[in-house]
Amino acid sequence: MRPPSIRYLLFGSLLFLLAGMAVTVGLPALDEAPPSALAVRYTPQEERGRAIYLREGCGYCHTQQVRAVEVERGTVHVRGDIGPESAPGDYAFQKPVLWGTSRQGPDLSHVAGRPPGNSREWQLQHLAEPQRFNPGTVMPSFRHLPREELDALADYLMTLR
């Protein structure tokens, strides 16, 4: 029995790819979720801070995605303070999304509400001196960034409610 011809194989695999794309990417796109209460329309300043978050690669260590299995359980300081489960509509205005795949640090979906007191000021100080707040942390200091960039970054972090 002869093996199938090359044309058959190539068109077959191309077809398989296109069908796979239609089902796993195309179909979900038809069902777009409306913006949720947590979806943010960024101001230019927040958008700028978001671009800095992306540029500095914060997303390689911090996720922005609370999964169903960790609600009520996920812990930053105390049990369950990871925050509510992420919903598709939360990301409605994000391009790109900053989900991340690795947690060297905690999830940041709801980081704005986490620090006690003046959260924005805490974010600024923590970005400059992470070791002071968490001895033994693996997070680098971002003191080398210009002050206005740190401000923008803090403004962006405050949108993560």
Next chain:
Amino acid sequence: MSQTTVTTPSPQTPPAAGPSHEGRAARWFLYSGVFWLFVPGLAGLVMALFLYDARTQEWVPEPLRSAVIFGRLRPLHVNLLLFGWLSMAYAGSILHIVPRLTGAPLYAEPLARLNVFLWNLLVLGAAVSLPLGFTQGREYAELVWPLDLLQLLCFGILAVNVWGTALRRRVQQLYISVWSFMAATSIGPLVYAVGNKVWDPSGAYTGMNDAIMNYFYVHNIFNAWFTTGALGLAFYLLPKLTGNPLFSHRLAIWGFASVWTGQHHLLYGPGPEWLEIFSVGFSILTFLPNAAFTLNYVKTMEGAWHKVRESVALRFLAVGCAFYIVTCLQGIAQSFRGFNAMVHFTNWVIGHSHLAFVADYSFFCFALVYTFVPQLLGRALHSRRLMEWHFWLTLVGLTVFMVDLWVAGLVQGQSWSTGGIPFMETVRAMQPYYLIRLLAGLAVGAGQVCFAITIWKTARGEAAYPALRPGAALA
């Protein structure tokens, strides 16, 4: 160029030697790959050091601090390993193999040389732009728009050479490797274009669609280019280095079935549940091509296992194939929802990605470089002893590295899913694992130095040391 005898490869056995053809492009692709291996390697070691103790970041001189920081080294590490080292070693090997399997000279050697130049330009662009903070911020798709276009051009030129040569073939039946390369060079760029959204300079989709597309892309650039290419290369080298015919051509064709599984990266996430279940189903189905590969591997190796002692190239290939089988099984395990819930976001996944890209495909590429560089130069490799050091340092170092990260990932996953343990404690608990990872990484790095010295000295024509027995000279 005399082509009085054209070897006719049967579908079962790649020929020992093809028609004479100039192999300069292939050779320079292989050299470039070896050179670019060091940039992601060094970046990896620096990151391992930073993770072991964040205070070491203070050692970085102030002016360099914005560039030498984890968040910018990480995309450099990944992109240069994938699109520098691996892709260039693939391209060189493909350009070398296709003429041999088709009995036709390479379609356009000058075009292949242009391809080497442009590909180096691309990787140089990545090596400069990523530390400077030019990034699109989507995993495996970080390169900025002009580099995306250059990457597509590089893939395109390679495809012209592969398809052009295959269409002028002088043999009727195409060996599995050629069809793998034809598929990889045509479907790979298609996935790249869609995943990187190359018609939009921002390179990103919006909202949920961006996440879904990103993981479609991550999984399928892996399948369509890296895995399809690697299987083609393995199915060429296995018969060649063992001296046995490939056990089954028909089974080898079953390598291409996991296109639908990308969304298992998003289990329990905000995406649609039907899509998750669907992707888990297809992930389990990848057991079939994996079983076919395993059978082909074991049956082709039959009676030739003892040759791994003689040939370092075959040893790298044989171990790489075994790791490949483990990768697929681990991949299936990770797609089970319960297990995924625990290990997702942990160091387990970092271990898994090193299994795939280093223990599998880089091992294949070591075997390819060790086989083809002597062939292309017509002389033996410089040092058997260094090759042995390369193999053992890499194997032992990498195994410790991966097992360490898997254990670390299980510890993290267990702590996180228990709940109530402050996150910072789970970070501090990683320090011993990060020390082991750093030391193991240094061993792997030392192995690559042996590799580079061997290739460098072979390229410069220094005599082989110690002298090899005649039969083993080119294996």
